[in-house]
Amino acid sequence: MDIKSFKKSIYKEMADVTKALGNPNRLEILDLLAQGSCSVEYIADQTNLSVANASQHLQVLKNAKLVATERKGKYSYYQLANSHVFNSWCSLRRLALSQNAEISHLIDDFRRNQEGIQTISSDDLIKKMETEDIMIIDVRPEEEYKKGHIRNAICFPKDMLDDNMKNLEKNKQIVAYCRGPFCMLADEAVEMLKQKGYKAARLENGYPDWAARELPVEESAK
Amino acid sequence: MDIKSFKKSIYKEMADVTKALGNPNRLEILDLLAQGSCSVEYIADQTNLSVANASQHLQVLKNAKLVATERKGKYSYYQLANSHVFNSWCSLRRLALSQNAEISHLIDDFRRNQEGIQTISSDDLIKKMETEDIMIIDVRPEEEYKKGHIRNAICFPKDMLDDNMKNLEKNKQIVAYCRGPFCMLADEAVEMLKQKGYKAARLENGYPDWAARELPVEESAK
């Protein structure tokens, strides 16, 4: 093989992986899978796709080796193939947020409409955990909490918030987190809590970002 | 705007950026632009695209705000819009190399055909620079060396290698580098040098990776 066609096939392979990422529905699916493995039905439900369409997108991701699948009984569970997938996803998220003022504005506008939700970074949270007596609440669906959560966080699914609110203390700082920066579950929870007189803020990013911090950084390809 | 359509537009924006990256020719163009700014003509020439087609791809990259353009006289010079672009490019390269055995095999096969080119990492090079008396040669075209190069590296364009070889010393370890892991200029140079009895190895990655190391790591979006 000559150099020219060698290089072309390299970039072709790289483009195939990138193309598999380059679809809004698949990016949303990957964002969801970053929370842990999910069945096709759950994915379809959470992303408002038909099951057939979700399955089709999952095949694309699978062919690109971005996700792995495992059958348990009559369910197929999908998960991210490895940590590189989430790393690239985050890198693209950072890229999109940095270049494209539109996304940042969309988020800012959304938060502003909700009367200024206070946002804290992971570093801030670590500091607060060491110096203050705070409560961390996980407002994702219970299934996702079970697959993994921030140490000491309480399972606080947003739709059960009313019932559980009595477990909170008005004088403690509450930090709510959810799936990631594009997920609005934490914003909604914070808004509800503030209306009731609690001191609440949201974590800027989500659980997967937090979990990735705790792992050693992988540097090179292999 | 309701949450559903808010999320859809977020992922849409993210997908638009990713789609702009998801084409083999555009990935190759970005790899080239990572060396420094280039004219359309140079890009077309280096990537074997027609000028009109290269220009078209550049428009796509420009619309996605991945590259910036500046006109100097009758030439348009394109460059990467910011460091996030190269970071994402590298992240996708890592992803593709890790998942897709095909790419790694393609590279390995190519290197094996050339009688085992020895490859050293950036960390290795730093150590060697401190402890040994080595020669670092930049085998990219002179234009790219001028735009930036590893400190103390000598400009050694591959097509001039024969003429310049007399400046090398047979007893010193020589390290050749080029554009990146997919670029074969360094491999070719190392092969030629080894045939003539020099001790030569190639740097695993290229100049842009080296330059990115020296800059402070940018963590979050803004």
Add this chain to the structure above:
DNA sequence: ATAACATTCAATTGATTTATTGATTGTTTT
């Protein structure tokens, strides 16, 4: 002014991608 040149634009054609629909496969429950 004219010619030469670098780049972009516009139109076309063929190839890919996407969502939808309905049928099919394989597993579990009754």
Add this chain to the structure above:
DNA sequence: AAAACAATCAATAAATCAATTGAATGTTAT
């Protein structure tokens, strides 16, 4: 065995993408 269910497959039509061609724009040199 039959029914219910999860997931995939196959076929289609609409939309988008990519390479080619030739014309148009804008700058520099003569």
